[in-house]
Amino acid sequence: MxxxxxxxxxxxxxxxxxxxxxxxxxxxxxxxxxxxxxxxxxxxxxxxxxxxxxxxxxxxxxxxxxxxxxxxxNLNTFTDRVLDIWYNKDLKQLAELQTELTKYTGNDVSFLNLQVELLTFFIKNERNAKLSDSLMQKLRAELFKQNSWSLSSLKIFRLTMRIYDLDQLTFFMASIMNKFSDFKGVNLEIVEVIAAILVNYLDNCYENNEFNQSRNVQNYLEKMPANLTLFAYKLLGRYYQALFDKNTTELTNIRQVFIDCGYQTFIQLLPK
CATH class of the missing domain: 1.10.260.40 (lambda repressor-like DNA-binding domains)
Structure with missing residues (x-):
């Protein structure tokens, strides 16, 4: 069968x-x-x-x-492995993943190969390094090919957000929010990845001092399901809102919540 x-x-x-x-x-x-x-x-x-x-x-x-x-x-946890390799900068595991992928012949093999190619680039280059035009074109083509915004394409987008400028990110955000205008029946893992993408976008808006572009995303994040899995993402959304509004009291309160929950190291990574 x-x-x-x-x-x-x-x-x-x-x-x-x-x-x-x-x-x-x-x-x-x-x-x-x-x-x-x-x-x-x-x-x-x-x-x-x-x-x-x-x-x-x-x-x-x-x-x-x-x-x-x-x-x-063989591909059961492929995208999760990609993310694990990225976070750990593990070239040995990356080589093993490349070898395993050669055995796969599914229609999505080009998208999976692209993930590995991007992963190799990110591990071996500095944060501000630019993708080659050819690799950027391949990425855009694959993301548009995956226009149903599947779990795989959402995860790879989350991984590659830093290679886009704010206008490009805003375009993709509009596409995602339009696709998932209602979360009824949507798998929770997809919802969580979208929430992570939203927070990454808000961070990009803050770095670029583009507060106006963040409003729709903040409102969208607020309206996401009241699920405990999304609590930290929603709280981070409020944190960036407080940053944009220069609400120091709110910033202090939110930072304290993270500290009280044991996330002292994480809180050091957030802008103040």
Missing amino acids: TVGEALKQERKNLNLTQSAMAAEVISPSFYSKVENNLHEINVNDLLAILDAHCIDIPSFFMKIDSKVKTDYF
């Missing part, structure tokens, strides 16, 4: 339409093509859909023939 056939079986068991089954993780039209084996779905989007409908993941993969299952298993 293929991934598409397994998804179709689960959807019918749940008595859902294709649009409902897509769970706003991918577009209904793309989901339809996955079911009909016309497109391959990347593993993060697949797992997000399964999670959204409380489908048992091991049981699902047991239905899939061994070759497909192996490919998906």
Whole structure:
């Protein structure tokens, strides 16, 4: 059984339409093509859909023939590994990831290779280093190709935000906020990545003294679900609002909350 056939079986068991089954993780039209084996779905989007409908993941993969299952298993935590390698600047793990990726032949392989290429650039270059024109073009092309703003594309955007100027970031922010105008049915991991992107954008606005451009993003962040997972992001949103308003009392209070919760080191990284 293929991934598409397994998804179709689960959807019918749940008595859902294709649009409902897509769970706003991918577009209904793309989901339809996955079911009909016309497109391959990347593993993060697949797992997000399964999670959204409380489908048992091991049981699902047991239905899939061994070759497909192996490919998906190898990429199960690909993007999380990319982020871990970036934070730890681990060239050995990066080399291992590159070797593993050569075994994968899915339709999203170019996007995954791009992540590794970008990761290599960020690890080996200084913070203000500029991407080559060719690599920038590849990145833009892949992000637009991933215009459904999947979990994978959102994570790679979060990782690469510093390579864009503020106008470019503002364009992408508008695209994301338009796509996720309502969080009903959206996977919580996607919501959390979006919240992290919003905070990164606010930090960029502060660095560029562009406070007016931050208002829509701050309002959007405030309206995100009242979930404890998002508490720190919402608090950081208020922190940047206080920075923009030069509200020293609010800044002190928020900094103290982080300190009381044990984040003394983190608070040193925030602008004052």
